[in-house]
Every structure is written in C-alpha cells, then in structure tokens.
Amino acid sequence: MHIAIIMDGNRRFAAANNLARIIGHAQGADNLGKIMQLCPKYGVDTLTVYALSGENLTKRSVDEVSNLVDLITKMARSYKRKLVGQNVRVKIMGKLKSLPSDLQTAVEELVESTKDGTKLVLQICLNYGGRAEIVDAVNNAIASGQTLITEELITQNLYSANEPDLIIRPGGELRLSNFLPWQGVYSELYFTETLWPDFGEAELAKAVEFYQSRQRRFGG
Numbered sequence: 001m002h003i004a005i006i007m008d009g010n011r012r013f014a015a016a017n018n019l020a021r022i023i024g025h026a027q028g029a030d031n032l033g034k035i036m037q038l039c040p041k042y043g044v045d046t047l048t049v050y051a052l053s054g055e056n057l058t059k060r061s062v063d064e065v066s067n068l069v070d071l072i073t074k075m076a077r078s079y080k081r082k083l084v085g086q087n088v089r090v091k092i093m094g095k096l097k098s099l100p101s102d103l104q105t106a107v108e109e110l111v112e113s114t115k116d117g118t119k120l121v122l123q124i125c126l127n128y129g130g131r132a133e134i135v136d137a138v139n140n141a142i143a144s145g146q147t148l149i150t151e152e153l154i155t156q157n158l159y160s161a162n163e164p165d166l167i168i169r170p171g172g173e174l175r176l177s178n179f180l181p182w183q184g185v186y187s188e189l190y191f192t193e194t195l196w197p198d199f200g201e202a203e204l205a206k207a208v209e210f211y212q213s214r215q216r217r218f219g220g
C-alpha cells in the first residue's frame with residue numbers, strides 16, 4: 001500500500017503550544033520519523049510526504065524559509081544512519097537543483113546511502129509542485145524527440161509515477177495544495193483536524209481503517 005501525507009499544521013501546532021514556529025516544524029519532522037517506523041506494521045511499502053512546496057519557498061518570509069532549509073539539511077544528515085538501519089530507501093521528488101547547495105549535498109548523500117533499502121520507499125517532496133512536475137515531464141518528453149504527447153509519455157517522465165492508494169491531510173484544510181495532481185486522480189482522500197506534529201499511531205490506524213472501508217471503482 002502506498003500512502004501519501006501532506007504534513008500540514010506545524011505553525012498552528014507551535015502557536016497552540018506557545019512554541020516558536022521552527023519548533024513546530026522540528027516536531028513535525030520528528031513525527032515523520034515516528035510515522036515512518038510504523039509503516040511496515042500497517043502494510044505500507046511506499047510513503048510519500050509533502051515536506052516543502054515550491055509555493056512555500058516563494059511565498060513565506062526569508063527567515064522562515066531559511067529555518068526550514070536548515071532544518072531539512074540537519075534532518076537529512078542525522079537520519080542517514082537510522083534509515084539505512086531501518087532498510088528504508090529515500091527518493092526525492094521536486095526541484096532539488098534550485099535549493100541551497102548544503103541541502104542538496106545532504107539530500108543527495110541520503111539518497112545514495114539508502115539506495116539498497118527494500119522495506120520502505122520514502123519519497124520526500126522538496127521544492128515540489130504538481131503542475132511544475134507535469135510541465136517538466138512534458139518538456140522532458142519533447143527534449144527526447146517526442147512530438148505527440150500521450151498519458152504514457154507524461155507518466156514515464158514524472159519525478160515518480162507511483163500512485164498513492166491513500167492521501168492523508170492532517171491540519172484541517174480540505175485541499176491538495178498542488179500535491180500529486182497526476183498520480184492522485186484515483187487516490188482515496190482522508191482529512192483530519194489533528195495537526196501534523198500530533199498525528200500519531202491512533203490517527204494512522206484510523207486513516208488506514210477508513211481506506212479499507214472504501215470501495216475503489218476506478219470508473220468501473
């Protein structure tokens with residue numbers, strides 16, 4: 001089973017608990033570590049997480065963006081050994097090349113050192129936008145000499161074509177915010193008011209139970 005999570009609500013968590021914004025983001029990042037470890041128990045072999053959108057980078061303050069970049073760099077470094085031990089393979093979706101070079105290096109090293117992981121694929125969306133992904137896919141297809149764009153060609157040129165069975169959005173917003181518009185067309189959608197740093201095992205179990213109660217028809 002492939003689950004995708006829009007990790008939303010970090011700043012509201014910080015505000016509600018009288019913490020600095022960056023602590024809310026840090027607790028959100030820690031929570032990813034916990035949820036990831038629970039994946040095998042719930043039959044999840046692929047976990048895709050929305051960590052940073054293209055819009056976050058252009059629309060948030062310089063301060064917040066720089067804090068987020070530092071946090072993700074630190075996490076990428078400190079999780080490397082842990083993820084190798086947990087047999088997790090990390091992949092990145094998004095425009096890594098336009099992020100600061102320290103972050104790029106840390107993330108590239110994480111991807112390289114976890115490349116033999118077989119228990120869980122963790123796809124991290126960084127500087128990700130679903131529309132940009134589709135535009136990049138079309139341009140890649142054109143660059144390779146294609147003149148007639150088909151669904152198959154776009155699928156082959158996405159950052160990752162892996163389609164989530166279930167998309168979870170904590171934090172109470174009922175929208176997708178430019179997350180997986182191509183891969184998610186037939187995903188089941190689960191929304192909860194719980195803020196991401198508070199989203200624990202009980203919440204994950206509820207989301208999986210919701211998924212199991214759905215009848216998927218794919219138009220049939």
Ligand code: IPE
Nearest residue numbers: 007008009010011012013051
């Ligand atoms: C999600 O939490 C993390 C990122 C978008 C980087 P937010 O920062 O959006 O927190 P809220 O949704 O404003 O509470």
Ligand code: IPE
Nearest residue numbers: 006007008050051052053177
């Ligand atoms: C979506 O959350 C992006 C991530 C969780 C990384 P946002 O907080 O950016 O989404 P909006 O602004 O509420 O749509």
Ligand code: MG
Nearest residue numbers: 008009010171
């Ligand atoms: Mg948000």
